[in-house]
Amino acid sequence: MNNLKKTISDILTIARRSLLKLKHNPEQFADVIIMPVFFMLVFAFLFGGAIAGDTKAYLPILIPGILAQTLLGISSATGTAINTDMEKGIFDRFKSLPMARIAPLAGSLVADIPRYAISAAFAILTGYLIGWRPEAGFGAVLVGTLFMIFVTFSISWIFATIGLLVNKAATIQVFSQMIMMILTFMSNAFVPTETLPKVLQTFTRFNPVTHMIAALREIFATGAIGFDFWLSLGMGVAMILIFAPITLRIYNKKI
Numbered sequence: 001m002n003n004l005k006k007t008i009s010d011i012l013t014i015a016r017r018s019l020l021k022l023k024h025n026p027e028q029f030a031d032v033i034i035m036p037v038f039f040m041l042v043f044a045f046l047f048g049g050a051i052a053g054d055t056k057a058y059l060p061i062l063i064p065g066i067l068a069q070t071l072l073g074i075s076s077a078t079g080t081a082i083n084t085d086m087e088k089g090i091f092d093r094f095k096s097l098p099m100a101r102i103a104p105l106a107g108s109l110v111a112d113i114p115r116y117a118i119s120a121a122f123a124i125l126t127g128y129l130i131g132w133r134p135e136a137g138f139g140a141v142l143v144g145t146l147f148m149i150f151v152t153f154s155i156s157w158i159f160a161t162i163g164l165l166v167n168k169a170a171t172i173q174v175f176s177q178m179i180m181m182i183l184t185f186m187s188n189a190f191v192p193t194e195t196l197p198k199v200l201q202t203f204t205r206f207n208p209v210t211h212m213i214a215a216l217r218e219i220f221a222t223g224a225i226g227f228d229f230w231l232s233l234g235m236g237v238a239m240i241l242i243f244a245p246i247t248l249r250i251y252n253k254k255i
Contacts, residue, residue: 105251215228
C-alpha cells in the first residue's frame with residue numbers, strides 16, 4: 001500500500017512539473033486555449049451559413065466537432081512531449097532519483113487531463129457566447145465532456161507509443177498532426193457525412209472519431225446514452241488495455 005501511495009505521489013509530482021512548463025512557456029497555451037476559440041469562431045461564422053443555413057443552426061453540429069479536434073490535438077502532442085524529454089535526457093535524470101520508474105511516463109499522460117478540461121471549457125464557453133444552448137442542459141454537457149476526456153486520454157497512449165518509437169520530436173509532431181487531421185476532417189465533425197463522396201462515406205463509418213462525435217451530439221441534444229457512446233467507451237478501454245502495456249514495455253527497454 002505504501003508503495004502504491006508513493007507511486008501515485010511520484011506520478012502527480014511529474015504531472016505538476018509538466019503543468020508548470022505551461023506557466024513558464026505561455027506559448028504552449030495556444031493549443032489549449034487559443035486554437036479551440038479560433039476554430040470555433042472561424043467555422044461558425046465562415047461556414048455556418050453554407051452548411052446549416054445560419055450560424056446558430058450550425059453550432060450543435062460544430063461544437064462536438066471542435067471539442068474532438070481540440071482534445072485530439074492535445075493527445076497528439078503527448079508523444080512529442082515524451083520524445084522531447086527523452087531526447088534531452090530528462091528521463092535519464094529522473095531514473096537517478098528515488099521515484100517510481102513509471103512516474104515520468106505516467107505523469108506526462110496524467111498532466112494532459114487538466115489540459116483537456118481547460119480546452120473543453122474554453123470551447124464550450126465560446127460556443128455559449130455566440131449563441132449555443134445545449135438542449136439537454138449543462139449536466140449533459142458535463143457528462144459529454146468527461147466522456148470525451150476519457151476517450152481522448154485513451155488515444156494519447158497510442159501517441160505515447162509512437163513518441164517512444166520515433167527518434168526525432170519533429171517527426172512525431174508531423175506524423176501525429178497528420179493522423180489527427182485525417183481522423184477529424186474525414187469524419188462527421190464539421191459536415192454531414194452524406195454530403196461526402198461514397199469512398200469517404202465508407203471511411204467515416206469506420207472512423208472511431210465519427211462514433212465519438214455522434215455520441216457527444218446525442219448527449220448534448222437529448223442527454224441519451226446510445227450505441228455510439230458504448231462503442232466509443234469500449235474502444236477507449238480497449239486502447240488502454242492494448243497500448244498501455246506496449247508503451248510500458250518500450251519505455252522500460254529505453255529507460
